[in-house]
Amino acid sequence: MKKPKPTITPIIISDDNLEFLKKKLDDPNLSQYLKRRFIREIMGSTCFICREMPTKIASYDMDGISLVERYCDKCFKIESE
Numbered sequence: 001m002k003k004p005k006p007t008i009t010p011i012i013i014s015d016d017n018l019e020f021l022k023k024k025l026d027d028p029n030l031s032q033y034l035k036r037r038f039i040r041e042i043m044g045s046t047c048f049i050c051r052e053m054p055t056k057i058a059s060y061d062m063d064g065i066s067l068v069e070r071y072c073d074k075c076f077k078i079e080s081e
């Protein structure tokens with residue numbers, strides 16, 4: 001089934017949280033697992049495709065059921081092309 005056109009909303013988090021998350025993601029001593037956990041805690045979820053930090057929320061209305069996926073800029077570009 002082809003997905004309908006999604007409604008796109010940017011993910012808005014506070015500067016403090018963004019700072020905190022960036023610091024964690026740049027930390028070479030943190031495992032990928034922990035980084036993804038921080039992304040999930042702060043952004044709600046990782047990018048649907050690459051599991052990196054998402055920046056946008058795409059919500060699809062699938063016959064009354066809304067499906068929410070998060071994407072980073074890179075994957076969003078690929079998906080929307």
Ligand SMILES: [Zn+2]
Binds near residue numbers: 048051052
């Ligand atoms: Zn991505």
